[in-house]
Amino acid sequence: MRWPRKHTFGLWPKRNGRNRSSGEATGGQPQATVATIYDPGCEEKEKYTAQNGDDYYGQAHTVDLDVASKYSKPKEAHWLVRRIFFLSWITSYDREQAFADLIAGITLGLTIIPQSIAYAALAGLSSEYGLYSAFIGSIIYVFFGTIPQVSIGPTSLMAILTLQFCADKPVQVVIVLAFLAGLVELAMGVFQLGFIVSFIPAPVTKAFTSGTALIVVFAQIKNLLGVRIKGFPSIGDFFTNIRPTDAAMGISCMVVLLSLRLLSQVNFKQDTPVTRRLKKILWYISISRNALVVFFTGLLVFIWVKKSSIEAVPFALSSKVSSAMPTIKLPPFAFEYQNRTYVFTDILHELGSGIVVVPIVAVLANVAIAKAFVKDGNLDASQEMLTLGLCNIAGSFFSAMPTCGAFTRSAVSQASGVRTPMAGIYTGLIVLSALSILTPYFQYIPKASLSAVLIAAVIFMIDLAPVKELWQTNKKDFFSWVGSFIICLVAGVELGLLFGIVLSMVFILLRLGNPKFEVTLKQHESTYYVHIVPQSDVYYTGVDALRSELRGACRLYHNDFPVVLDCARFMQFDATFSEMLISVAKEMASHDVLLILQNMSLKVQQMLPVMGNVRFCQEDSQLSSHLQVEKEAPVVEAKL
Secondary structure: OOOOOOOOOOOOOOOHHHHHHHHHHOOOOOEOOOOEEEOOOOOHHHOEEEOOHHHOOOHHHOOEHHHHOOOOOOOOOOHHHHHOOHHHHHHHOOHHHHHHHHHHHHHHHHHHHHHHHHHHHHOOOOHHHHHHHHHHHHHHHHHHOOOOOOOEEOOHHHHHHHHHHHOOOOHHHHHHHHHHHHHHHHHHHHOOOHHHHHHOOHHHHHHHHHHHHHHHHHHHHHHHHOOOOOOOOOHHHHHHOOOHHHHHHHHHHHHHHHHHHHHOOOOOOOOOHHHHHHHHHHHHHHHOHHHHHHHHHHHHHHHHHHHOOHHHOOOOEOOOOOOOOOOOOOOOOOEEEOOEEEOHHHHHHHHOOHHHHHHHHHHHHHHHHHHHHOOOOOOOHHHHHHHHHHHHHHHHOOOOOOOEEOHHHHHHHHHOOOOOOOHHHHHHHHHHHHHHHOHHHHHHOEHHHHHHHHHHHHHHHOOOOHHHHHHHHOHHHHHHHHHHHHHHHHOOHHHHHHHHHHHHHHHHHHHHHOOOEEEEEEEEOOEEEEEEEEOOOEOHHHHHHHHHHHHHHHHHOOOOOOEEEEOOOEOOOOHHHHHHHHHHHHHHHHOOOOEEEEOOOHHHHOOOOOOOOEEEEOOHHHHHHHHHHHHHHHHHHHHO
């Protein structure tokens, strides 16, 4: 079979009269032209033919440059305004926004104070370290943060990771961990490495969050019931060592917290000004439940101590805090503890993988929260990472523990009507007031009430619903969820997260190496052809799979029909692609099979040599012309 020589990729010459008329229709305006086109039918030395694109493109392909000049990208803000985001909204800050932020800041302050005390206890630290984190995180985010609802401070995730990597270690190690985590987060923001978080799929994130929440519950159940045995006691020892007074205090606090949580969901049959005000009051009581429980249980113990003595109190109490006002000083990169001198390398050795795990988890949580509350969907993830890094670095100068955003506090800010990040100033001032005034009274807070606050906060983060859904829809995601969840509980949260990341990357590599193709026999008028369409993006790793599909299609249909390969999803076309297509085209030429490469860009076409049985097309009409020529070729050959 002989192949017609002159075939471009479907751009057939148009009559000059038509082009002239189209130019006249536009009033002589300048139009975009294509300087060169690729003609695979010409000789190799004439492969690139310099021709006027207007001779090959119809009127639909021309662009009026005057019309195009009317549209332009919006001017980008100055880099200083983008980085110090405070400058972008402070000039338009008004009294109405200030009042809304004041209400939201006070409300958030009543939420973050008891949480900070409880999360510090969860991390094995005294109360003031959690409040330091809440204070400096709230202040720094005002100047650099982009999402008003985000509240930087101690969280259950950061507390459990701090406990994981810093248990039984000096508190100075925790402060250096905050500094190093901030450096990593800052570097991720500077080098725009937020895409790393994209390698953690949603099922792994949910499993990690649920596993961490369950670890918090298991860790706090002993304090809730007054069990003072270290390690993991047997079931018999656990129940025999329950202290009735602590258990009564803890269970009562849990009941009160869960009951007050329901107040925000109360609806009235009639919508009147009175019912609206009453609903607002119930909502404020509901979101202040943690502060109310901690305050009244602490007040109960304080009255008990005044009437008798602190030794007569039947509850386990928090540790005494001597001085809690924050002071600025360098992080302790070298210090002495129990007759041992720690230098920076010793601290790095003690922290191990925590230097990487803590900032990655913090960035994951913070970006997820920011995405949930961003207004226009345009999130500057790099700026959020920069801000989080600055919060942790600055926090280390105030002896703070590692921090990130929290969904619960962000939801409170949203419901409180926050307008700008300025609400963090008021939250920080309330936290500072608590540090200066309430420090001597922290020792009266029962441990059981703090454990109740923690359990009530994280118990709703345990989400087992995806298990059934994933089993029915996607077995790979199911095994990712189950594996990450179990490893988080058994081997630690960092290994559970690492398992999920590695498993998801293995699945990605398998998909890249084995892309799926749809092979169908189609009919156009009276001509049949084999149509091969990739079902996913094809990289050079999937070249062997593509070669097998092309060969298999030819064998299946006994080389009787031309093959049309859709190239729209070829990614990063390189020498590996080129060599494979040349090899397959030669094999098909030996069997007189035409190969039509559909939707291949001009730049990629230029990477292929001129071959007699290879054609290019972009549109269905161009494909029709190639198939028509293929149909007529045997008749022409017979006449010759």
